[in-house]
Amino acid sequence: MQPLVERLRDRRWRLTAQRRVIAEVLAGEHVHLAADEVFDRARAILPEVSLATVYNTLHELVDMGELLEVAHVDGRKRYDPNVEHPHxxxxxxxxxxxxDVHVDDPRLxxxxxxGFELLGVDVTFRARCPDCVGRVAVAALDRV
Known part of the structure; x- marks a missing residue:
């Protein structure tokens, strides 16, 4: 996967210091950060970055197709830079x-x-991770 910063340079998108830091915060394969998390991480690197700039940049990157906006169980939108591989x-x-999980798209x-024109599919598998399964098991044992 080509890093977001490189994709933006290839597009000749104006990479101000604030935009670059936001894009760098979103680097990585399994990054799914909410706007406030992007802001906190960006601000730790570049204290002058503003929350408004984070929101504006995220919305612009979604509109450009450089970020996916993903619904999360906590109700906050998460931003996913993995737009190159359907997942x-x-x-x-x-x-x-x-x-991210790479499985065949379910067919409708x-x-x-x-009569709808199908444009895409977004699937979220809801589960418990191994750490949480372990915590649930330990909590059950503690109640016994």
């Missing part, structure tokens, strides 16, 4: 950890499209 998400319903039968 779905695996979400821990307890701790909120979210990972022609009879179930109701």
């Amino acid at each position: 779905h998400h695996l979400l821990c319903v307890d701790c909120g950890r979210m990972l 039968p022609d009879g179930e499209q109701h």
